Structure formats: structure tokens, C-alpha cells
Amino acid sequence: MGKPTGFMEFCREIPADRAPLERINDWNEFHLHMSEEALRTQGARCMDCGIPFCHTGTLLSGMASGCPINNLIPEWNDLVYRGLWQQALDRLHRTNNFPEFTGRVCPAPCEGSCTLGMSDPAVTIKNIEVSIIERGWQEGWIVANQPKIRTGKKVAVVGSGPAGLSAAAQLNKAGHTVTVFERADLPGGLLMYGIPNMKLDKREVVLRRVKLLEQEGINFVCNTAIGGSDYPVEKLRSEFDAVILATGATLPRDLPIEGRGLNGVHFAMDFLAANTRAVLNPGTDFISAKGKDVIIIGGGDTGTDCVATSLRHGCNSVTQLEIMPQSPEQRAADNPWPEWPKTHKVDYGQEEAAARYGADPRTYLTTATKFEGDASGNLTAVHTVQVSWGKNEKGQFVPNPVPGTEQVRPAGLVLLAMGFLGPEQPLLDALGVERDGRSNIKAEYEQYTTSIPGVFAAGDCRRGQSLVVWAFNEGRGAARECDRYLMGETELP
Template structure:
């Protein structure tokens, strides 16, 4: 603990955020990092607690408290306070393969569990992580480190999202030959096409992938295993297979008029926008026309917020965002104490931009769609909305969201984006490999393990645990790599 009184002497500081009216003019990242001197001061705010929940990463009250990667947060906070950035980088790399991703897109479970939250503001852990990893790139400290000895074992990783990349990185450094198969045209999975550019600029992914290639990882894009390549060939040519294809089944809204034109799944929409941005700077005409359209986003989570921010950048005339649940409280409730994840209302970047551009928060709580109405050309033009309320089921005693009688009203809408979450893995992959799935269509394993019902086939990430966070996907990739390594070698030192 470098500065015992740091959390009392120094106020929390974080990066400068470009004003909404300016940042919506492009798809660039909009956080301006702190100077190294300010970052070091922020490192000094860390208390080096006796029980550092920031790195705990376990479930409390049904929610994760602290970092699932068990990042050595107090250690590298102290090191950057002392100006020892190089050693801080080494400690960060011990637990996290891709700090450049998590320091941009993670919701900072670590900060929510920071002890400073009890009486003040948490340590800027996410900002410190970003400062460390970018210092490493800036100073040339992050270079390819190919393994000196190869085992001769060959591993196929199906899917190049964060879990697949983390597993590939770990197993390659162990000395195995790893090939990553990606059905899309670029590597990254969710990182590439599920997260907009303003949250994660894609050159950040390319920078890491280039290092992995130089270290010996092979990447096969535009290769849909189960369609372009039969699993039997993969199983014949590789000693182990890791399925890391994500939770790719979007939850639909099954109401009258759903077949109307102008209704898209959110991830399909975000993928089209990012591909067009990367391929042509949005000039190829391959995205839905958003300019001057009335946009409705169904879903109040991160993906829904990304749709709000993306639509505003593309010139939407208005945006509303439907949320089935009631508005969360602005401060912790008594039944949601620290170090539980705070169940409070969060106004994210897209909602901030809507407030700046349109003068109001886009969210409409306790509301859902009852029907879509199309014009004579089949294009969606209106939506029938209905208010919701909690009611107790007299038979089960469970509280369910039910329609409020007589609360229907009509909203004009030209474009609908469904961001209602995901249901699990895609059937064509699980059927092709013949692996068992559970009741939620995630690939089934023994709890706490990663081996599937089929010999030499393993699973990790959202395909295993269901829709989750990038930080959890990296943890799953690291954990499955240990299991695969032990399967192949009889022991593991990962």
C-alpha cells in the first residue's frame, strides 16, 4: 500500500469524456485517458484492503462481486502509484490475456466491489488497467513470445470471440498447435461485430491478433464449421476441439405483425453497421436506412443501449427504448448492500446522447410491444404498446409481469431493433458435433467442468454458461485451456 491516506487525500478522477454533441459525429472511442501522473495518483487511492473484494470474483446474492479473472488489483495499483509501470504490466498479464478489451468494455465489477464504495467513490480500477496495458504497447513491452518448445498436439478452437481467443492464447503459449476457426470475415466474434466501434475500436483487436499470429496461432476466417467443414474432419485432424461459438440465438418478439419489413435483431443490425464502417466508411449502402427514421429499440440492456447510440450516429429522427422492468433505484436499496453488485439505474452513453440530442431519456419502463402495424408496402409504421405491472400468480405464488388492462397506446415507428437477449447456442453447431445441451440450449457439462458429452470435445464461453460478459468469457477460455491441457498431457502447468 503505497499511500496509506491516498483514499482520503485524493478524489477519484477518471478519463475525460467527449461531449455527446461532438462524439455522435463519428464512431470513434470518446474517452481521453488521464495523464500518467494523474493515473499514479489514482493508484495511490487503493487501500490494499485486508479482504479485497475487487479481485474476489465470486457470487454474492446471486450476482458476481469483483473481478471474475481475480486480477491482482491491489498489487498493480500500488505499483503504478510508485511509477513501476513495467512490473504492473507483468502482474496484470498474469491473470488477464486481453486487458485492452476489458479496460474498454467491462462494466467494472471490480469497482462495484471496491471497499471505498462504502463511504465514497471507488478506485478507478478500470482506468488504471487501461493505463497499464496501453503503456505496455506504447513502450514496446508487448511483443510476440512464441513458445520455445512445441508439444506436437493440435487443437481446434471453433469461434474467435473472447473465450476462443483466450483459450487459443493460453494453449499456444503452452506449446500446442492451435487453429482458430471463425465463420465471419474477420476475427473477434462478439468483440468485432457485437460491440460498436465507439466502445472498442477494431484496430485494438487487430493489434492483439497480429501478436497471436506472430506467436504461432493459426486463424481461418470465412470458415463455418458444421457447414463449410464437417466436424468429422475436424475431429480426425485435431487432438482436441473447443467449442466457443457464443450464445447466438437471439430472443424474438412473437406478436402480430412481426413479419413486417424494417424489424431487425439488434446484433444483426450492429454487425451490418460495423461491417459497412470497416469496409467502406458506411458508404456501401449495406445497412438499414436510419437517417430521419423513428427508431424503436426493444430491450434495456447493453446491446439495446448500443443500438440507441448507433442509431443516433446514423441520423435517427427519434429513438425510444422499451424496458419491461421498472426503473431501478438511483441509489442502493437496503436489501442490496455492498459488496453485492449495485442494482441501481445506470444511464449509459447511448442514453446520455439521446438526452443531449432529443432532450429526454429514451427509456420507457414497464412497457412492451403487443402488435406491429405495417403500411401498404409491408413496412412497419406503428407499434401497439402496452404497460406492464407485477402480479402474483395465485397457483405458484411467483410474481409475473402482466399487461395493465386498457393501457394500450400506439407509437409511430419506422425501424425496430430487437435487443431482448439470447437463448443459447445454435442448433446446427451442437447437432453437427453431437454434444448434449441443457434446458437452456447451452452445451451441457458437469458443473465446474468444460468437457462435453463427446470425447475430446470441450466448450467455453457463452455457449457454455449462457449470455454473459467479456470478462467471464476470458475466464472461461483460461479455465477450459487448463482442462484441455491436462487431457492432452496428463497434467497442466497453466
Template sequence: MGKKTGFLEYKRISPRERDPMERIKDWAEFSYAFTDDEAKIQSARCMDCGTPFCHTGMEINGSASGCPINNLIPEWNDLVYRGRWKDALERLLKTNNFPEFTGRVCPAPCEGSCTLAITDPPVAIKSIEQKIIDKGFEMGWIKPRIPKRRTGKKVAIIGSGPAGLAAADQLNQMGHSVTIFEKDDRPGGLLMYGIPNMKLDKRIVERRIRLLKDEGITFITNTEVGKTIPAKQIKNKFDSIVIATGAQKQRDLSIQGRDASGVYFAMDYLTRATKHLLNGEDHEWKINVHGKDVIVIGGGDTGADCVATALRQGCRNCVQFGKHPKPPATRPNHTPWPAEPDIFTVDYAHLEAKSKFGKDPRQYLIQTKEIIKNQSGHVKGVLTVETRKIMTKEGSYFEQIPGTEKIWPADYVFIAIGFTGTYPQLFEQFGVEMENHRAKIVSGKYKTNVEGIFAAGDVRRGQSLVVWAIREGREVAKEVDQYLKQSAEEIR
């Protein structure tokens, strides 16, 4: 695949990025796509490796290995190298409904599973994927696909995040009439409000939504099923329902001072920042940290997005706390190839913070003990203690190190420590059973205990990646289609 000796002749390059000190002055995407020639050369690095692992979509010890949607990576790498862009696009769209999303925000477990990654930097798969889909739109190759026939069956999808959109796309192309209900003012869910504009320009999301509308999908926004519309009304009107509302319940801190003003969940902060950007007005949604000290609690991608957002709002300082040790520079034993490697990386936000403040904003092995309030009840500081990770035969735990307590100045604190699952109210109205704060599946992979109701995405599997949500959406569509066919046969 690609050029047989390409991996020996060419070095990996990453897409060019805008200067960090310049890009924090706006909300535009921070990186540029490959040029045609850059993509061709990087595709040439794809080896004729015999048994490629990049598209396997497995999990090893809880870590992703290869592409969860089984992208035909070696095939479209070869086609890009040969300049057959339209053929490469067709191959890409066979498995991925929304490459313009994954090509920008996916952490690319496919690259960790690249055979070349055993000894060298992997093929730049994610960036090549983005180039293919961007070129497809640029050349006008992507047009509305209007289903040739309709089955007469109606499907309601609750939630317009990546799982809901993927399910809707698949079911619509199967000929079913699909309506998506979204509680917010714009469709897209996590893609619209959970991921900042500098990582995923909202015009990209809106372009896809327009295309889905042109293909026959109906979107109903500002409508929360179970609140705006009773669940019973949806159940009576549609032949099948897919719940794809995500893992919305954010994990909280149970510490003294948590009730201080100026303390927010990360997703609330990111949502408000994007709403302010899109609405272009200084309304009640805005949380402005200009000239303020910011603490982000949580060392993951969402926490990094909070750092980047605070920088663009002009914060005075920003620190990100993580409870885990600093990852190693090389692949550790617990994530062996072809699993996604748990190694130290510098995210876009961390590079920006280092450029502005002269140091990486991340602090490792930190436990937050207390949020300190001023006399008016607003946060003024955060008390922490350093820890060490202790490994035992039974597992691991964190031990506090005496004498390492420290108070950090803070005007705003954002909690980004993950999600515990979903809220139960909607499930209770439908009579759908839950298990471990997620939808309980009783048959197949996605069918709940209520006839005709399915669940997919984070609401079923828990907090995960956009690419896993797309996979879930594609797979639940197959089960719904089969259910609708069986229902039609029984009526006959």
C-alpha cells in the same frame, strides 16, 4: 495499497469524454484514457483494506462480485501509484489476457466490490486497467511471446470471441499448435461485430489478433465448421476441440406484426453497421436509419449500443423500451455489497440521446403488444402498454395497467432482449449433447460427452460478460492441456 490516506485526500474522477454532440458525428471511441498523473492519483485511492473483495470473482444471488478473472487489483494499483508501470503491466497480464478489451467494455463488477464503495465512490479500477495496458503497447513492452517448445499436439478452437481467443492464447503458450476457425470475415467474434467501434475501436481488436498470429496461432476465417467444413474432418485432424461459438440465438418477440420489414435483431443491426464502417462501401449489409424514427426493445447494454449507432446514422428520434422499473439511485437490498449494485446509471448512449433530443431515451415498465405495419408490410408503429411489477412470496410478475396503451411511431425496430442459447446444428454433427440450449458438460467444468471435445464461454454458461468469457477460456485451456498430457501418457 496505493497511498494509505489517498481515499481521504482524493476524489474519484472518470476518464474525460468527448462532447456528446461532437462524437455522434463519427465512430471514434467516445472517451479518453487517463493521463499518467490521473491514473497515479486514482490508484492512490486504493485502500489498505485488509481483505480486498475486488478480485474475488464470486456470484451473489446471480450477480457478479469482484473480478471474474481474479485480477491482482490492489497490487497493480500500488505499482501505478509508485510509477512502476512495467511491473504493473506484468501483474495485470498474469490474470488477464486482454486488458485492452475489459478496460473498455467490462461493466467492472470489481468496482462494485471495492471496500471504498461501502461509503464513497469506488476506485476507478477499470480505467486504471485500460491505462496500464495502453501504456504497455505505447512503450513497446508488449511483444510476441514465442513458445520455446511445441508439444506436437493440435487443438482446434471454433469461434474467435473472447473465450476462444483466451483459450487459444493459453494453449499456444503451453506449446500446443492452435487453429481458430471463425465463420465471419474477420476474427474477434463479439469483440469485432457485437460491440460498436465507439466503445471498442476495431484497430484495438486487430492489433491483438496480429499479436496472436505472430505468436503462432493460425486463424481461418469465412469458415463455418459444420457447414463449410464437416465436423468429422475437424475431429479427425485435431487432437482436441474447443467449441466457443457463444450464445448466438437471439431471443425473439412472439407478437402480431413481428414479420414486418424494418424489424431486426439488435445484433444483426450492430454487425451490419460495423461491417459497413470497416468495408467502407454501401453494400447490402447496411441498415440506414437516417431521418427515421427508431424503437429499441430491450433495456440492456446491447439496446444502448443500438441507440448510439442510430444516433450516428442520423435518426430522427430514438426510444428504448425496458420491461423493468427504473433502478434506484442507491444500492438496493437485493444487491448488497460486495455484489455489483443494481443502481441507475447513464450510459454513453443515453447521454448522447439526451444531448440531441433533450431527454433520456429510456422508457421503463413497458410491454410491447404489437408491431403495426403499413400497406406495404413495413413497420410504421409499435403498440405498447405500461405495466407494474408485482412482488409475491413466490417471485414477481408484471401486470398491465388498463388505459395506458400507446402507439409509438417507428420506421425501424431493433429487438435487444437477450439470447436464449446456441444453435444445435454444430453440436449434432459432433454428437455433443445439449442441455437448456447450451453444451452439456459431463466432467470437470468444460468436457462434453464426446472424447476430446470441450465447450467454453457463453455456449456453456449462457449469455454473460466478456470478462467471464475470458475466465472460461483460461480455465478450459487447463482442462484441454491436462487431457492432452494424459493422452500422450496413454500412447507411451
């Protein structure tokens, strides 16, 4: 697979990005593209592994090792190396409904478990993946394919994020009539409103795929919240033969400290979603960081996206507080290959902030203790303290304030990016579906059946906040089990 000696002859290369100080002036995607010759060279680095870990999708130490949707990575690397792009696209689509999404926003656990990565930089799997799918769109190889036979069964998918879209695509292929309900004004869920446009273009990428799904027969119903006056659950159950819940885990973790109610303290997702709406519809109201000192509390992709968005607004300064310590530059002894490498990374937002202000915006081992405001109730500052981690009387690791490290930081905007607690509960209450101890829908992995016959659950609402590629894994799996429930057997993978 690939050139047998390619990994010894060629170095890892990834496409260049647009210059940070250039790209913060617009909302366009910032990744550039590589030439076909360069991509074929990168495909040649694939090692013809006897046991390729890159497509295993195993959980090691609670994190994905390899691709959770079991992409046939060595096969399409070889096909790209040989210039057989259409065959590579066929292999890619066998396991992945939407490679244009994973190729842009997945953190690539496949690369973390690449065998070459034990001694050298891993194969550039993610970039080859997105290059294959974009070549397919450019060449006109990706066309709508409606199923030849309809089963007469109707399925409702509640939520049009990654899990919902993949479930809908698979069920439609099986011949069922699928309706996807979305409470927002456009389909896509997290893909539409949770990820900024410069990372995943909404019109050119997300809506391009939605349009194709519509051409294949899937019906999208937006601006409709299931479980309330819009669409009662009784109507849902009576009009459809089966239901897949793919609502995501959208209940944000709050920070209930003094001053939380001040004007200027917002959840990160409210900030990001409103901004995307304004990008798509200029003139729409949004939470602006222009001219403000911005403090982002929390790390991860959401924190990075808040940094990048604030810069594009023209913020005065941006600081990102992380309560955890900085990760090591290299794998630690207790984080061996093929586990996901928990190493220090500089993502696009931090790179842009460093170019704009001269330093990485992240401050580690630091937490907020109080929000301070003026007489009008507007945020003016954030009180912070450094922490050290130690065990409490129950043996749990907890942060402890370090005396003498208190600081008052000026702030006109605070964005809370501390993750999510689980799915929102009103719809689940209305359905009466059973939940687990973390408030997620109770349904066994690879079965996806809830406590209500004919109702399935997939993605973050079942497993908790996770990777987009796990959402695809679960959406496909729930579609398979839903098809089996409806037909008595299934041919879906």
C-alpha cells in the same frame, strides 16, 4: 498498496468523454485519457485492504462480485502509484490475456465490490487497467512471444470471441498448435461485430491483438462454419487432438407478436454487426436508421449500443422500451455490498440521446403488443402498453398489462435487444454433444469437459449469456483442462 492515506486525501476521478453532440458525428472511441499524474493519484486511493474483495470473482445473488479472472488489482494499483508501469503490466498480464478489451467493455464488477465503495466512490480500477495496457503498447513492451517448445498436439478452437481467444492464447503458450475457426470474415466474435466501434475500436484495438496472436503462432481460419459443407465435424475430429467449443450464445430472443414479419423489424445484433462491417468497409450495405423513428425493445449494453448507433446514423427520434422498472439511484436494502450494485445508470448512448433530444430515451415498465405496417408491408408504428409485475398462480413474477395505458408510437425501425436464448444448435447437433435444460452445452464449470472425450466447451455456449470477463475466465479454464487432457498434467493457471 497505494498510499496508506490516499483514500482519505483524494476523490475519485474518471477520464472525461468527448462531448456527446461532437462524438455522435463519427465512429471513433469516445473516452479520453488521463495524465500520468492523475492516474497515479487514482492508484493511491487503493486502501491496502486486508481482504480485497475486488479480485475475488465470487458469485453473489447470481452476479459477479469482484473480478472473475482474479486480476491482481491491489498490486497493480500500487505499482501505478509508484510509477512502475512495466511491472504493473506484468501483474496485469498474469491473469488477463487481453486487458485492452476488459478495460473498455467490462462493466467492472471489481469496482462494485471495492471496499472503499461501502462509504465513498470506488477506486477507478477499470480506467487504471486500460491505461496500463495502453502504456504497454505505446512503450513497445508488448511483443510476440512464441513458445520455445511445441508439443506436437493440435487443438481446434471453434469461435474467436472472448472465450475462444483466451483459450487459444493459453493453449499456444503451452506449446500446442492452435487453429481458431471463425464463420465471420474477421476474428473477434462479439468483440468484432457485437460491440460498436466507438466503444471498442476494431482496427486499433481488436485486430492489433489478433495480429500479435498470429505472430505468436496461432492460425485463424475465417469465413468457415464448422458442421456444414464448409468443414464437417468428422474432419474436425480427425485432424485435431482436441476441440474447444466457444461459439457463444448467439440465438436471439424474439418477440412473436402481430406484425413481426414487417419490413423494418430487426434483431439488434443484425443491426450492429452490419453497421460495423460498413464502418470497416465503406459502401457495404447496412440497416440504416437515418431519418427514422427508432424504437429499441430491451435494455442492457446491446440496447444502449443500438441507441448510440442510431444517433450516429441521424435518426429522427429514438425510444428505448424496458419491461422492467427503473433501478433505484442507491443500493436497495436487499442489494448490499459487495454484491453488484443494481442501481440506475446513464450509459453513453442514453447520455448522447439526452444531449440530442433533451431526455433519456428509456421508457420503463412498457412492452410492445403489436407492430403496425402499411399496404407495402413496411413498419409504420408500434403499439405499446404499460405493465405491472405480480405473481401468477405458480408464484412466478410476470408482467401484466395495465388497462388504459395503450399507446401507438410512430416507428420506421424496430430493434429487438431482448437478450439471447443460448447457442445456435446445428453444430451441436452435428457433433452430438449433450446439452442442459437451457440448450447450452452440458459441461461442468472448472472442468469444461463435454459428453464427447476431447471436446471442451467454454463461455456463453456453456454458461449462457454473460459478461466478457466470464468468457475470459472460462476460456482460460477450458485451455487448462484441455492441456491436462492432452499432456496428463498442466502448468496453465
